[in-house]
Amino acid sequence: MKKPTVLELRRSKGARLAMLTAYDYPTAKLVAEAGVDLILVGDSLGMVVLGYDSTVPVTMDDMVHHTKAARRGAPEAFLVADLPFLSYGTAEQALAAAARLMKEAGADSVKLEGGTEVVPVVEALVRAGVPVMGHVGLTPQTASALGGYKLQGKDEDTARRVLEGAAALERAGCWGVVLELVPAPLARLVTERLAIPTIGIGAGPDCDGQVLVFHDVVGLFSGFTPTFVKRYTEAGAAIKTAIARYASDVRSGAFPAEGQSFRMKEDVLRRIYGG
Ligand code: KIV
Numbered sequence: 060m061k062k063p064t065v066l067e068l069r070r071s072k073g074a075r076l077a078m079l080t081a082y083d084y085p086t087a088k089l090v091a092e093a094g095v096d097l098i099l100v101g102d103s104l105g106m107v108v109l110g111y112d113s114t115v116p117v118t119m120d121d122m123v124h125h126t127k128a129a130r131r132g133a134p135e136a137f138l139v140a141d142l143p144f145l146s147y148g149t150a151e152q153a154l155a156a157a158a159r160l161m162k163e164a165g166a167d168s169v170k171l172e173g174g175t176e177v178v179p180v181v182e183a184l185v186r187a188g189v190p191v192m193g194h195v196g197l198t199p200q201t202a203s204a205l206g207g208y209k210l211q212g213k214d215e216d217t218a219r220r221v222l223e224g225a226a227a228l229e230r231a232g233c234w235g236v237v238l239e240l241v242p243a244p245l246a247r248l249v250t251e252r253l254a255i256p257t258i259g260i261g262a263g264p265d266c267d268g269q270v271l272v273f274h275d276v277v278g279l280f281s282g283f284t285p286t287f288v289k290r291y292t293e294a295g296a297a298i299k300t301a302i303a304r305y306a307s308d309v310r311s312g313a314f315p316a317e318g319q320s321f322r323m324k325e326d327v328l329r330r331i332y333g334g
Contacts, residue, residue, distance in 0.1 A: 060094055062137050065168065065190040068097075069234040071256050076268030078139075078258055079276065082108050082125045086273055087132030097258075098133055099170065099270060100126045102141040102200070106282065107274040114199045117143040119156055126164035139192055140166035144200040147171050150183030157189045170237065172198035174224020178231045185232030193228035195221050196262065197240035208285070210261075212241040225249045225257070237270060238262040240287070261287035 063071070078097040081087035082104040090098055104125055105117035126140040140160040147153035153171070160166040168190035171177055177193075184191050196211045205211060212218040222245070225236050235256045238246045243263025250257045250266050259266030271288060274280035278293040308314035 060091075060096070060135070062135055062167070063096070065234050068137070069255055072254065072267055074256065074267060076256060076258060078268055078270035080104075080270070080273045081129050081133065082273070083128045084132035087129035087136070087138075089132075090273065091133035091136045096137070096268070097270075098129060098136045098138050100129050100138060100140040100166070101170075101272065102143050103272050107272060107280045113202065115144050117141075119143060119146050119159060123159050123164045126160055126166050130165035137167050138165065139168045139170050140164065142169050142171045147177070147180050150180050153180045153184055154187055154189075157184055157187075161189065168192055168234070170194055172200050174220060175227045178227050181228060181231035181233060191231075191233050192258075193225065193233040193236040194239065195224040195228070195236060196238050199239075208240070210240050210242065212245045218242075218245050221245060222249055222252065225253060229253050229255050235267075238266060240285075261285060 074096075076096040078099055079090050079095045080099045080101040080103060081090045082100055087098060100122065102114040102117040102122065104121065105111040105114045108125070109117070109121065111117070122140055122143050126138065130138055142153065142156050142160070146156040157169045160169055169184070170192040171180070172194040174193075174195050181191050181193065197205065197208060199208070202208050212221040221238070221241055225238070228236050233255060235258060236249075236253065238249060238257050238259050240261040241249075243265065246257065246259050246262035247265035256267035258268040258270050260270045272280070275284055275288040276291050277295075278290045279295045279298075281295060284290070305314065
Protein backbone atom coordinates (compact mmCIF):
# COMPACT_ATOMS: atom_id res chain seq x y z
CA MET A 60 0.00 0.00 0.00
CA LYS A 61 1.34 3.46 -0.96
CA LYS A 62 2.09 5.69 2.02
CA PRO A 63 -0.44 8.55 2.18
CA THR A 64 0.78 12.12 2.54
CA VAL A 65 -0.34 14.21 5.49
CA LEU A 66 -2.36 16.35 3.08
CA GLU A 67 -4.13 13.26 1.73
CA LEU A 68 -4.89 12.13 5.29
CA ARG A 69 -6.18 15.56 6.25
CA ARG A 70 -8.62 15.33 3.33
CA SER A 71 -9.71 11.75 3.96
CA LYS A 72 -13.12 12.53 5.48
CA GLY A 73 -15.40 9.53 5.25
CA ALA A 74 -12.56 7.29 4.10
CA ARG A 75 -13.11 4.67 6.84
CA LEU A 76 -9.42 4.45 7.64
CA ALA A 77 -8.27 1.28 9.40
CA MET A 78 -5.60 2.02 12.01
CA LEU A 79 -4.00 -0.51 14.33
CA THR A 80 -1.23 -0.33 16.89
CA ALA A 81 2.09 -2.15 16.47
CA TYR A 82 5.10 -1.89 18.71
CA ASP A 83 7.83 -4.04 17.22
CA TYR A 84 9.28 -5.52 14.01
CA PRO A 85 7.12 -8.66 13.63
CA THR A 86 3.79 -7.07 14.55
CA ALA A 87 4.39 -3.99 12.39
CA LYS A 88 5.31 -6.27 9.49
CA LEU A 89 2.13 -8.35 9.94
CA VAL A 90 -0.05 -5.28 10.34
CA ALA A 91 1.41 -3.58 7.26
CA GLU A 92 1.24 -6.74 5.16
CA ALA A 93 -2.41 -7.21 6.17
CA GLY A 94 -3.06 -3.80 4.62
CA VAL A 95 -4.05 -1.34 7.34
CA ASP A 96 -4.01 2.35 6.37
CA LEU A 97 -2.14 3.67 9.42
CA ILE A 98 0.03 2.18 12.16
CA LEU A 99 0.10 3.67 15.64
CA VAL A 100 3.03 3.04 17.95
CA GLY A 101 0.82 3.83 20.91
CA ASP A 102 1.99 4.33 24.46
CA SER A 103 -0.49 1.53 25.20
CA LEU A 104 2.68 -0.52 24.74
CA GLY A 105 3.27 0.29 28.41
CA MET A 106 0.38 -2.01 29.29
CA VAL A 107 0.30 -4.66 26.55
CA VAL A 108 4.04 -5.07 26.03
CA LEU A 109 5.84 -3.76 29.12
CA GLY A 110 3.36 -4.96 31.74
CA TYR A 111 2.65 -1.65 33.49
CA ASP A 112 -0.89 -0.98 34.75
CA SER A 113 -1.14 2.34 32.89
CA THR A 114 0.60 4.34 30.16
CA VAL A 115 2.06 6.81 32.68
CA PRO A 116 5.46 5.10 33.20
CA VAL A 117 6.24 4.92 29.46
CA THR A 118 9.39 6.90 28.69
CA MET A 119 10.68 8.70 25.63
CA ASP A 120 13.37 6.02 25.30
CA ASP A 121 10.65 3.32 25.31
CA MET A 122 8.81 5.12 22.52
CA VAL A 123 11.94 5.65 20.43
CA HIS A 124 13.02 2.01 20.88
CA HIS A 125 9.63 0.60 19.85
CA THR A 126 9.03 3.10 17.04
CA LYS A 127 12.40 2.20 15.50
CA ALA A 128 11.52 -1.50 15.63
CA ALA A 129 8.05 -0.91 14.14
CA ARG A 130 9.58 1.21 11.38
CA ARG A 131 11.99 -1.62 10.49
CA GLY A 132 8.98 -3.95 10.20
CA ALA A 133 6.89 -1.54 8.14
CA PRO A 134 9.25 0.69 6.14
CA GLU A 135 6.50 1.90 3.79
CA ALA A 136 3.70 2.48 6.31
CA PHE A 137 2.42 5.80 7.63
CA LEU A 138 3.59 5.52 11.23
CA VAL A 139 2.16 7.65 14.03
CA ALA A 140 4.01 7.58 17.37
CA ASP A 141 2.63 8.70 20.72
CA LEU A 142 4.32 11.44 22.71
CA PRO A 143 4.50 9.83 26.17
CA PHE A 144 3.17 11.37 29.38
CA LEU A 145 5.01 14.57 30.45
CA SER A 146 7.05 14.78 27.25
CA TYR A 147 4.99 17.72 25.90
CA GLY A 148 4.33 19.94 28.92
CA THR A 149 5.96 22.85 27.09
CA ALA A 150 6.48 23.62 23.41
CA GLU A 151 10.25 23.13 23.85
CA GLN A 152 9.79 19.68 25.41
CA ALA A 153 7.31 18.71 22.70
CA LEU A 154 9.66 19.81 19.91
CA ALA A 155 12.55 17.86 21.42
CA ALA A 156 10.36 14.77 21.87
CA ALA A 157 8.94 15.01 18.34
CA ALA A 158 12.45 15.40 16.95
CA ARG A 159 13.45 12.11 18.58
CA LEU A 160 10.37 10.25 17.29
CA MET A 161 10.63 11.59 13.74
CA LYS A 162 14.39 12.02 13.11
CA GLU A 163 15.76 9.21 15.27
CA ALA A 164 12.95 6.65 15.16
CA GLY A 165 11.34 7.32 11.76
CA ALA A 166 7.77 8.28 12.72
CA ASP A 167 5.71 10.19 10.15
CA SER A 168 3.56 11.96 12.74
CA VAL A 169 3.23 12.30 16.48
CA LYS A 170 0.06 11.98 18.53
CA LEU A 171 -0.64 13.71 21.82
CA GLU A 172 -3.52 13.71 24.28
CA GLY A 173 -5.68 16.65 25.36
CA GLY A 174 -8.02 19.34 24.05
CA THR A 175 -7.85 23.12 24.35
CA GLU A 176 -5.09 22.91 26.98
CA VAL A 177 -2.58 21.46 24.49
CA VAL A 178 -3.33 23.96 21.70
CA PRO A 179 -0.16 26.08 22.25
CA VAL A 180 1.97 22.93 22.06
CA VAL A 181 0.19 21.70 18.91
CA GLU A 182 0.63 25.13 17.30
CA ALA A 183 4.36 25.11 18.05
CA LEU A 184 4.78 21.63 16.61
CA VAL A 185 2.76 22.43 13.49
CA ARG A 186 4.68 25.69 13.01
CA ALA A 187 7.88 23.64 13.08
CA GLY A 188 6.51 21.27 10.43
CA VAL A 189 5.58 18.33 12.67
CA PRO A 190 2.42 16.48 11.61
CA VAL A 191 0.26 16.16 14.73
CA MET A 192 -2.68 13.91 15.53
CA GLY A 193 -4.87 14.90 18.49
CA HIS A 194 -6.62 12.64 21.00
CA VAL A 195 -9.69 13.63 23.03
CA GLY A 196 -12.41 11.89 25.05
CA LEU A 197 -10.78 9.35 27.32
CA THR A 198 -7.13 10.32 27.47
CA PRO A 199 -5.37 7.36 29.13
CA GLN A 200 -2.33 9.37 30.31
CA THR A 201 -4.66 11.42 32.55
CA ALA A 202 -7.36 8.78 33.07
CA SER A 203 -7.09 9.10 36.83
CA ALA A 204 -8.14 12.77 36.70
CA LEU A 205 -11.10 11.73 34.51
CA GLY A 206 -12.32 9.19 37.07
CA GLY A 207 -10.70 6.13 35.49
CA TYR A 208 -11.16 4.35 32.15
CA LYS A 209 -14.74 5.59 31.76
CA LEU A 210 -16.99 6.79 28.98
CA GLN A 211 -16.44 10.55 28.48
CA GLY A 212 -18.92 13.17 27.27
CA LYS A 213 -22.12 11.72 28.72
CA ASP A 214 -23.31 15.03 30.18
CA GLU A 215 -23.55 18.43 28.53
CA ASP A 216 -20.39 19.89 30.10
CA THR A 217 -18.08 17.02 29.26
CA ALA A 218 -19.66 16.55 25.81
CA ARG A 219 -18.98 20.23 25.06
CA ARG A 220 -15.41 19.80 26.31
CA VAL A 221 -14.86 16.93 23.84
CA LEU A 222 -16.46 18.86 20.97
CA GLU A 223 -14.60 22.10 21.70
CA GLY A 224 -11.34 20.25 22.30
CA ALA A 225 -11.56 18.50 18.93
CA ALA A 226 -12.44 21.75 17.14
CA ALA A 227 -9.53 23.56 18.86
CA LEU A 228 -7.14 20.82 17.76
CA GLU A 229 -8.32 21.20 14.19
CA ARG A 230 -7.81 25.00 14.35
CA ALA A 231 -4.34 24.45 15.87
CA GLY A 232 -3.35 22.41 12.81
CA CYS A 233 -3.86 18.71 13.67
CA TRP A 234 -4.39 16.55 10.57
CA GLY A 235 -6.68 14.14 12.46
CA VAL A 236 -8.11 13.42 15.91
CA VAL A 237 -8.60 10.23 17.89
CA LEU A 238 -11.93 10.11 19.75
CA GLU A 239 -11.67 7.59 22.57
CA LEU A 240 -14.54 6.17 24.60
CA VAL A 241 -17.27 8.71 23.86
CA PRO A 242 -20.94 8.07 23.05
CA ALA A 243 -21.54 7.30 19.36
CA PRO A 244 -23.89 10.29 18.80
CA LEU A 245 -21.25 12.67 20.20
CA ALA A 246 -18.58 11.12 17.95
CA ARG A 247 -20.95 11.57 15.00
CA LEU A 248 -21.46 15.24 15.86
CA VAL A 249 -17.71 15.85 16.23
CA THR A 250 -17.12 14.04 12.93
CA GLU A 251 -19.74 16.20 11.19
CA ARG A 252 -18.30 19.42 12.64
CA LEU A 253 -14.64 18.74 11.77
CA ALA A 254 -13.09 18.98 8.33
CA ILE A 255 -10.24 16.67 9.41
CA PRO A 256 -10.77 12.93 9.93
CA THR A 257 -11.81 11.51 13.28
CA ILE A 258 -10.47 8.08 14.23
CA GLY A 259 -12.63 6.36 16.82
CA ILE A 260 -11.91 3.81 19.52
CA GLY A 261 -15.00 2.99 21.50
CA ALA A 262 -16.70 5.90 19.71
CA GLY A 263 -19.23 4.15 17.48
CA PRO A 264 -19.48 3.64 13.73
CA ASP A 265 -19.65 7.20 12.40
CA CYS A 266 -16.02 8.28 12.73
CA ASP A 267 -13.87 8.61 9.61
CA GLY A 268 -11.75 5.69 10.77
CA GLN A 269 -11.23 3.23 13.60
CA VAL A 270 -8.24 2.29 15.73
CA LEU A 271 -7.71 -0.64 18.08
CA VAL A 272 -4.84 -2.12 20.03
CA PHE A 273 -3.16 -5.03 18.20
CA HIS A 274 -3.03 -7.27 21.27
CA ASP A 275 -6.78 -6.82 21.88
CA VAL A 276 -7.69 -7.59 18.25
CA VAL A 277 -5.70 -10.83 18.11
CA GLY A 278 -6.34 -12.03 21.66
CA LEU A 279 -2.79 -11.60 22.96
CA PHE A 280 -3.54 -9.51 26.04
CA SER A 281 -4.92 -11.48 28.93
CA GLY A 282 -5.62 -8.42 31.10
CA PHE A 283 -8.80 -6.36 30.86
CA THR A 284 -10.47 -6.28 27.41
CA PRO A 285 -12.75 -3.27 26.93
CA THR A 286 -16.29 -4.01 25.68
CA PHE A 287 -15.78 -1.95 22.52
CA VAL A 288 -13.02 -4.31 21.34
CA LYS A 289 -13.76 -6.97 18.75
CA ARG A 290 -11.41 -9.94 18.98
CA TYR A 291 -10.76 -11.40 15.55
CA THR A 292 -8.70 -14.36 16.69
CA GLU A 293 -7.38 -16.02 19.85
CA ALA A 294 -3.67 -15.93 19.07
CA GLY A 295 -2.77 -16.11 22.77
CA ALA A 296 -4.56 -19.43 23.17
CA ALA A 297 -3.05 -20.78 19.91
CA ILE A 298 0.46 -19.77 21.05
CA LYS A 299 -0.02 -21.38 24.47
CA THR A 300 -1.13 -24.66 22.86
CA ALA A 301 1.86 -24.61 20.50
CA ILE A 302 4.30 -23.98 23.36
CA ALA A 303 2.79 -26.76 25.48
CA ARG A 304 3.25 -29.15 22.50
CA TYR A 305 6.88 -28.02 22.12
CA ALA A 306 7.61 -28.60 25.83
CA SER A 307 5.95 -32.01 25.67
CA ASP A 308 7.96 -32.96 22.54
CA VAL A 309 11.22 -31.94 24.23
CA ARG A 310 10.37 -34.04 27.28
CA SER A 311 9.33 -37.08 25.22
CA GLY A 312 12.29 -36.83 22.84
CA ALA A 313 10.02 -36.20 19.82
CA PHE A 314 11.87 -32.92 19.24
CA PRO A 315 14.36 -32.50 17.70
CA ALA A 316 13.74 -35.30 15.18
CA GLU A 317 15.88 -36.36 12.22
CA GLY A 318 14.64 -33.43 10.11
CA GLN A 319 15.70 -30.85 12.71
CA SER A 320 19.22 -32.31 13.26
CA PHE A 321 22.51 -32.10 11.32
CA ARG A 322 24.71 -34.95 10.12
CA MET A 323 28.51 -35.13 9.92
CA LYS A 324 30.92 -37.36 7.96
CA GLU A 325 31.42 -40.83 9.49
CA ASP A 326 35.22 -40.75 9.16
CA VAL A 327 35.47 -37.41 10.97
CA LEU A 328 33.33 -38.76 13.74
CA ARG A 329 35.37 -41.99 13.95
CA ARG A 330 38.63 -40.02 14.21
CA ILE A 331 37.23 -37.84 16.99
CA TYR A 332 35.97 -40.86 18.93
CA GLY A 333 39.27 -42.63 18.37
CA GLY A 334 41.57 -39.77 19.21
O1 KIV B 1 -1.79 4.26 22.91
C1 KIV B 1 -2.68 3.85 22.15
O2 KIV B 1 -2.70 2.69 21.72
C2 KIV B 1 -3.71 4.80 21.77
C3 KIV B 1 -4.93 4.24 21.11
C4 KIV B 1 -5.74 3.54 22.11
C5 KIV B 1 -5.68 5.27 20.37
O3 KIV B 1 -3.60 5.95 22.02
